[in-house]
Amino acid sequence: MKIADFGDVRLHYRTDGPDDGPPVVFANSLGTDMRLWDPVLPLLPAGLRVIRYDKRGHGLSGCPAAPYSMGSLVTDAEKLLDHLGVKDCIFVGLSIGGMIAQGLAVKRLDLVRGIVLSNTGARIGTQALWDDRIAAVRAGGIESLADAVMERWFSKAFRATPELELWRNMLARQEDTGYVGCSAAISGTDFYTTTASLRLPALGIAGDEDGSTPPDLVRETIGLIPGSKFHLIRKAGHLPCVEQPEEYARVLTGFLRDTGHI
Template identity: 45%
Template sequence: MPFARINEITTWYQETGQGSGLPVIFANSLGTDHRIWDGVCKRLSGSQRCVSYDKRGHGMSDMSPRPYAIADLAADLLALADHCGIERFVICGVSVGGMIALASAAAAPERIAGLVLCDTATRIGTPEMWNMRIGQVRNDGLASIADNVMERWFSRGFRNTRQDELAGWRNLLVRMPAQGYAETCAAIRDADMAAEAQAIAVPTLVIAGQEDLSTPPDLVRSLADQIAGAAFEIIPGVGHIPSIEQADLLADLLGEFLETLPHE
């Protein structure tokens, strides 16, 4: 298994594909790990080099030795790109992963060839909401919020017809460290990415799940409106994590977007 020491954090990552197209680094959402991208990476592996990873406090990566902000998570992504020998690349991020993508582009605009921002926004939720969630997770564990989170991650159709998968993704959530979840909640709580979004000067595709309850389509559309020239797509019948519900469709949208980018 590939591990790397990234900014004091032992970080798990995975590379797939050896295509000649621009590399894509995938940044996952709160409470998930690299596996949410497996279907997309498999679909793209014939043409793209894909890197997925577990951000700090998630999956097989270390907990953080100190509190952190979205900018720190972006520094981790850029350092991972250095470790992999990738100079210029596209970032595809979902939810907090989209915030990480925005912060990465702000920190190193010369390295970012394009952005694909799924189900994210410049601000997500309110400080009060995040403080309540942090308190509940610290006091009662992730199982206490799991059913509510599943309703926000996945569409009604997915929850009704793909119940074995639903149970598996719920297991992923409840088995992750509560500390890593809570610390990332705090990073989202304190983030306002409006300035970063308005400064983006690379091709950008913004995608919303039609049934997303965490970042509803109108909120995601408002992010697209803040980025000059950004394209906006809604995926019907999908919740907060389109890479799970509609991996092939998301891969098609991503592949079409990548074809429009210069490879230099």
């Protein structure tokens, strides 16, 4: 575990694998930390340089005062990759992490040779939806939303397992300020025009029971990028890397091979 100090925020990050391995960067969803990727990483090919980090307001990273802008979240990722000397990575982003992936690819194509847009959109939700969610967190904390979020995050079958408590606890123990800050960033983001300008290898991944970013949204977003591919994971919700890690790893590995990254 390491901390990078960028002045306005300190980011917790972790690298695994050889320093000269092909870099793959993972960005988490709203309300989760870098442990989101634990089920998938052991299933990926050996030799990758795997980089994970907690975005501002989440996990062990610093939590500046809300609200945040999507620009600041993209800049955080940019500064981290520059700090680590990363070029030409595959950037895997889930939900808000997928928005960060889109913004970073537009801003710094030298850093990113391909993107995986998992359970995300060029725009997610509406201003009113996020305003209501922010008000609810300010009034009653993340705990007040936790059960409803679990219904959107996971399939009915997974919600019946004891493992659900792990993810509910992860969500509820995030900083309220960080959740509000990143919710505001999502609320203010519409990447339809900018994402449509991208020309790089891209893969979209969706879960067929995703209540946050339904498959049609993911398909529409990835379809903005010419030559992109789309994969639907069945029996999975918003976090298919948790519910179906074997399939997720297989699809991701295929993309790494198809792009010549490994």
